[in-house]
Every structure is written in C-alpha cells, then in structure tokens.
Amino acid sequence: MILFWCSILLVFLFIVPFVPGIRVLRNKIDAAPLSVNMDYCKDPRYFALSFKRILSDQLKDCRITGFYKLQLSKQETVQIADDFAAEEARNAVIGHICCVKNHFASGNGSVFEKEIYVRGAANIGEKTSLRALACDGDVHVQRGVNIIRWLDAEGDITIEEECRLGISATCGKTLSLARNCSFKRLYGLPVVTAGSPVPAGGERGQADGQAAEREVAAALQRRVRAWSCEDSPSPEGAIERDISRIPPHSRKDCSIITAHSLTIGDDSLIRGHVKTYGNLSIGTGVTVTGHLFAEGDIHIGRDSRIAGIVFAHGSIICEDGVSVGSPGRIRSVIGQKGIVLRDRTTIYGYIMTEGRGAVV
C-alpha cells in the first residue's frame, strides 16, 4: 500500500511542473510569433512624418476652422485654425491638438499639452512648454522653451539659449542652436551652433548659408589635397595597429586600429578610418577623411574636420569650430553616454545620445 501511494506521489510530483505549461499550450497563451515591424525603416524624422500622415488622413473632410473630435491613436479634440496668434495663448494651457493652416505664434509662457501641426511658419515664445510640433515652414524657438517630445520643421529651425529639446529636434534644412540647450537627438542639414559660418533663416540667410556650405566644402577639399570619399582607402587595405600617439603634423594614409587609447597630434591628416578600444583624443586642426569609432570617449579638438561618422560608446566632445560631414554627405555623431557641442560646430546629419546632449 505504501508503495502504491509513493508511486502516486511520485507521478504527481513529476506532473505538477508541467501543469501551468499545459495550460499555456492548450489556451495558446503568448503563442503568436514575436512581433517584427515589417515596415520599419530608420528615419531621423520619423515622429513628425508619422504624426503628419495620421493627422492628414483624419483631416481629409475637415476643411472649416473649428473644433473636431477625431480618432487618432485614441479619441482626440483637434482645433483647426487659419492662424494661431500670441494673444490667444499667452500663459494659457492648451489641452487639445492644434492644426494651423498658416502661421503659429505661441505667446510667452504657454503650455501646449498636445501636438501642434503648422503648415506655415511657427514662432515659439519664451518659456513655452510644448509636447510636440510639426511645421511645414521655418520654426523660431525663443529662450527657455521646453519641448517634451519632439520638434520638426521642413525648413530651418532656430533655437535660442536655454532650451530643452525633448527626444528629438529635426528639420529638412539648417538647425541652429544657441548655447545652454540640451538634447537627445538632432537632425539638420546642417546642425550648427553659435558663431557657425552656416546661418539659418530668410532668403539672405539661405544665400549666406549656401555660400558658407561651399566654403566648408572647399576648405575640406584643400585640407585633404583633392581627397574624395570615392578614393578613400578601403578599410581592409592598409591598417596600422596598436599605436598610442600620432605626433603633430603627421600624415597617415591608412586606417588605424588600437587596442587602447590614441592621441592624434595637432594639424595631422589621417586618410582612413580610426578605431580605438580606449579613448580617442584629436588635436587642433586635424583632418580625418574616414570614420571614427571608439569604445571610450572621443574628444575632437578645435577646428578639426571629420569627413565620416563619429561613434563612441562613451561621450563625445566637439570643441570650437569642429565640422563633421559636408554638404551632400550626411553623417552621424553618436555618443552613447553624452555629447557636448561648443561654438562654431557644424554637423551635416544626425546627432544622437542615450545620455545628455548639451550645447555649451
């Protein structure tokens, strides 16, 4: 009898661990394949493009100004206006989505709790807080503005001092940043900081900008003595390994990979890529025609020019006058732990950090 009950107990103890699993199998719980977004494509301006697409689909039949209840990701109130003037919104709290057919002026100190879509130009007043703004024209962001999520413009974006730029600030033309702004992701053609030779705004500004872009490209061409991306050394070509210091005024016609840290002396020219497993310190007036990769931090010295991508698992500091990429050649500056940009920085393309990005 004891043997019988022991056998029953044994079978029971053997089966028990499987019981919850049997329930999961029978009821097909979590049985669907893991979700893969088959249409996902990397786009730095994804937030705004997606928002505008969803809103445009819903606004097809809403041609008259006024308030509408629309089903977006959830039921939302959307205000359609011809213009949105400062007087309407000074120190106000706006709790609905705004869609403005012409121009938008937020007034100072207002709070916009929902997204804004402007088809003309937008002017964001001092100390305004807004969730997200998509604009088909230019955007001017005054001092002390706080953006919670994202900001995007088809034209230029000019940002004054002490603004917080949320998750992303992107535009189709020049993104100009004053000092003491913080960011996570930026995209502009180019992104410039105070004193950069590529100003934004207006016809005059655009003409100046194009001239400055030409000047940047010409300077890069002079520096590398007729180098172009197409004839850069292939990465599996010559590689110099495990050097820790390149003296000033050196010229290297190869890629460099080091197991530790590397310092590149002032006024050097590197025709290749650089990868370090430690920190990478680049002196003043250095030109690198390839990409920079570092497991640690990257410090790019004053007036240095990098033609390729800058990617660090640590932080990136760009001193005064640094330029990355060139007109027509979009590049990325990605620092996992943080990015610091100083004056006269010009970056053609995308800037991103998981830590804190700051213009100082």
Place this chain on the structure above:
Amino acid sequence: MEMAVLVLKAYLLFTITIMVIYALRHYIFTVNRLYGQQRMYYHDIVNSELKTVSVLIPMHNEEKVAAHILEQLLKVDYAMEKMEIIPINDFSGDATREILDGYAAKYPAVKPVHRYTGDRGKPAALNEGIEKATGEIIIVFDADYLPPRGIIKEIAVCFNDPEVGAVMGRVIPVNTQANLLTRLLDIERSGGYQVDQQARYNLRLMPQYGGTVGGFRKSVVVSLGCFDPKVLAEDTELTYRLSVNGWKVLYANRAECYEEVPESWNVRARQIRRWSRGHNCVLFKYFFPLLMSPRLSFREKADGLLLLFIYCVPVILLLGFLDSLVLFFLGNMEIFAGIFFLLFLGAYNTFGNFAPFYQVGTACLLDGTPQRILLLPFLIFNFFFNMWHIALGFLDALVDIVTWRKTKWHKTERYRNEGAERAL
C-alpha cells in the same frame, strides 16, 4: 579494477567541472542582460553613402517559399542601384528555376544563378554566388526567411566600422503556433539571441555569425578563401576564420527576421545532428589557430573556446551519465561529499534543470512574453533529445575527420503555414 574506478571517478569530476564552467558562463550572460551596461549597436547611424550590397539566397527545391522572400527583398528600404538580389538555384528539381526566371525577367535587380554541376550544398552555392556578386557587402538569407523593409540597411551600416568582418541579425520563428516543438524552439531561439548573443556583444566576446540574416565583407571572405564545401557549419567556420585573422563579428539584436523552424521531431533531429557535425568539424579545425591567434584578447579566446566546445558538452554529459550509472552499480558513488557534492548539485541544476533555462526565462521577460516562461519544464524533453542527436553528430564529425569522407548537405524541410502568411 581500482584503476578503472579511479578513471571513472576522475571523468565524473571532469564532467562536473565542465558543467559548472558553462553554468557560470550562462549566468554571467543572463546577469549582463538583466543588469549590465548594454552596448549600443550601429543601427542608429545615418550615412548618406550606402555600400553596395549583394543579397545571396541559396535555394534547393524552394518553390513553396521562393516568391515570398523575393517579394520582401524587392520592397526593402535600400537604393536598388546599390543592391542586387542573387537567388542561387542549387540543383532544384521543382519549380524554383521557373519562379526565379520569372522574377529576373520582371526585375533587373534579381540575378539568379542556376547550378546543376559541381558540389551541392550551401557552402558551394555561396561560393558561386560570391563569385557572381558585385557588392562590397554580401548579405545571406535562407529561402524561408521574410526580411523586413529596414533590415538591409541595419546590417550594412555596421560595415562602416573598419574592423567588422561579419554581422549577425536576430532570427524569430514565425510558425510558433504549429505544435509543442515549434513553441520550444521559439523560446530556445529567444534565449540564444536575446540573451546569449547580445550579452556576448555587450561583453566584447565573440558573437557568432549564423549563416543567415547576416552579412560579411566580400573582399575579406574572398581573401580568406571563401567557404570550405566540406564543412557543414559554414557559418561557424566563418566566425572563427574571421576572428583568428583579426576581424570582428557583431550581433545586431534589432535586425530581426522571421524564419520557419522544424515542425516535426525527425526534421529537427536531422537539423541538430548536421549542426553538431559541422560545428565539431570546426572545433577540430580551429582549436589551435584560436589559441595561437595574436589578434584575439584573452577573454575572446576563452569565450571562443567555450563556444567551440558547445556541441561537445552534451557528449561529455551523456558519457558522464553512463559513467555515474557504472559507478553506482560498482558501489563507488561516495565521491559526493563536501565540495564535490556542491559541484555536482551545481552541475545538475545547470544541465538538468536551469542551464539555458534561466537564459530562456530572461529572454521571455525581455521579449515581453512572460507566460512563455511556464513552458520551461518542457525543455527537459528537448534537452535529452538534443543530447542524443548532438552525440550522433559528434560521431559523424569524428568519422569525417578520420576518413576524409565527402559531406552531403541535407536541406531542412519547409512548411509555409498561415503564421508566415499573416506576417506578410
């Protein structure tokens, strides 16, 4: 007799030590994924200068799936003037040839290669594809895969790093709902990619190129002599060949792609036996080159060795079980005292219960499917099943090495059910 008992006891202790080492390895990976610093991959890089890419798809009797993968690849977000699609018809006897020719007539980017002479099998097919390819980067998909729109860019972008030789993306089973086996393979894949591969990337060890949903630099692979048609695990071989020559293999967790997993135990048995046979051939070939390579750090060598021996471990364990049975009937199991008892307990909890189990559990958590954790006890069946067929694969590899016999490629059966249709 005493000597024989001593040898048996020594072997048991050896088995226990191996188990504990692998348990620690799995534990470190799991802790890294849960609490460690996650290393950024290159998918956030935006670069206007795209590299030229050739997508190779080896196909042997793939009429069920050929059109699906071509349709998906024709939709990808990559400049078509920078990309070519080369499906390699490898001795197909069904309608694969006609399907490929139909696409080639409609789309100039599709450039099929038809092979009916020479060696059959994936490595030989890839070699011929590489010969025809004009891209700087070669990206490989198996024919049953369903690539999403952004995947080519996500894989190609990391070759901006001058040291990267190959990249591996993440494989996600699409036919999970078919039966118990597909559900178990699904959670095993989760553990293998979401935790194991990603942790090895985080810790700068040696992630493995898996032969599909991945790519490599054409010029490097050509300079290293392309694929060895005699090796069934051409992916593992490439991982080691690149690594010992100073090239890095990266893992891209975000580059996700659907695949079909075997729906019958017979098909799975053949698949895992082939993997074991190929992987163990790579072990015999790269054991010393790995140890001697001046290009690898100590920890890369250590991880590389553990990975190299991974298909030996079930064999060691199987012999260990038999060893313990013999010792038991000889009445010599008194070695389980003190520290050895703890070691044995650790080993048991590792391979008998928890080993890849806590990796799999963590992966389910990270993937947002916590209910799948309740399926973990069922993995015990997979464990014994794998142990047996991996041991058979190990014997195959031994015979391969000793006799230099020619290997024969066995294709994994395709199913294409409603799960895949839904994903499309």
